[in-house]
Amino acid sequence: MPVRKIPKNHISVTGRHATHKSIGHAEFESPLERDYLILLDFDSQVKSYEVQPVVVPVQGVSRGYVPDVLVHFHPDADGVPRSSELTEIKTTDDYQRNREKYAPKFAAAERFAAERGWFFVQKSDKEIRTPRLANLKFLRAYRRVEPSPLDVELILGELNRQGGASTLLRLLAALCSDDDARVHMLPVFWHLVAMGHLQADLDKPFEVDVQVVLAGVSL
Numbered sequence: 001m002p003v004r005k006i007p008k009n010h011i012s013v014t015g016r017h018a019t020h021k022s023i024g025h026a027e028f029e030s031p032l033e034r035d036y037l038i039l040l041d042f043d044s045q046v047k048s049y050e051v052q053p054v055v056v057p058v059q060g061v062s063r064g065y066v067p068d069v070l071v072h073f074h075p076d077a078d079g080v081p082r083s084s085e086l087t088e089i090k091t092t093d094d095y096q097r098n099r100e101k102y103a104p105k106f107a108a109a110e111r112f113a114a115e116r117g118w119f120f121v122q123k124s125d126k127e128i129r130t131p132r133l134a135n136l137k138f139l140r141a142y143r144r145v146e147p148s149p150l151d152v153e154l155i156l157g158e159l160n161r162q163g164g165a166s167t168l169l170r171l172l173a174a175l176c177s178d179d180d181a182r183v184h185m186l187p188v189f190w191h192l193v194a195m196g197h198l199q200a201d202l203d204k205p206f207e208v209d210v211q212v213v214l215a216g217v218s219l
Contacts, residue, residue: 023050033068033089036128040071042136044196045082047072053086058108065105067120085121086113092124131205138206139194147188155188156197156214165213 021041026049033051040046053070055063068089073082086109095102106120113120158174159166168189176182192198198212 021046021048023048026051030089032091032125032128035133036069036087036089036123038136038140039128039133040069042139042202045073047074054112056105056109056112058105061105065108067109070118084116084118086118088120088122089128090122090124092126095122095124130203132202135200135202135206139190142187142190142194145187145191147191151185151188152192152197155185155192159198159212159214165211167209167211169209171212 022037026037037049037051040049049072050070051068052066054066056065056067058065067086069085069087071085071087073084075081088106088109106122109120154175155171158171162170162174171189172182172185176185189198193200193210193212197215199215200206200210200212
């Protein structure tokens with residue numbers, strides 16, 4: 001549960017992120033923090049996370065230091081547990097401008113995390129604001145689509161007929177006889193990508209045509 005409540009701020013963007021992975025409310029106090037939570041939501045390796053998770057004692061800082069997120073992971077494919085990550089999120093410019101100011105807090109956080117078998121990590125806009133994030137923001141809305149089982153079966157069946165790999169345009173060409181049919185099937189396609197039933201390369205910007213494979217098949 002969060003140890004610190006994020007106050008409303010008239011200078012930066014704050015709010016509450018809707019997610020099923022958060023332990024307690026997932027509040028953020030910057031757009032960059034919100035973007036990182038989106039990445040965590042779509043990461044199949046992430047089991048859960050906590051925002052404003054712990055108070056790290058820091059000498060000379062009466063209130064201590066509260067990192068932004070504690071991320072918990074599923075075990076790897078071999079069943080080996082993966083250490084949680086105590087995470088700070090700031091822009092690259094902020095890290096550079098305030099390096100000396102943050103150094104005692106980050107050193108204390110490293111010790112605090114190590115004592116608990118965690119890692120302390122720092123995330124910046126360079127790691128967060130990538131083509132993957134843009135693709136995931138696009139896909140978020142399609143998670144709420146509720147396609148008919150028949151439409152899902154049509155797309156997955158056609159993909160199987162094409163050998164388990166195809167593209168958006170080839171699938172629509174095979175399944176749709178006119179523009180109305182394409183408009184109907186397009187949200188179903190993106191829903192299947194958003195839910196992981198179809199796999200696309202999320203690290204490349206989505207273009208007019210997107211290559212997909214059945215879940216579990218390598219691109």
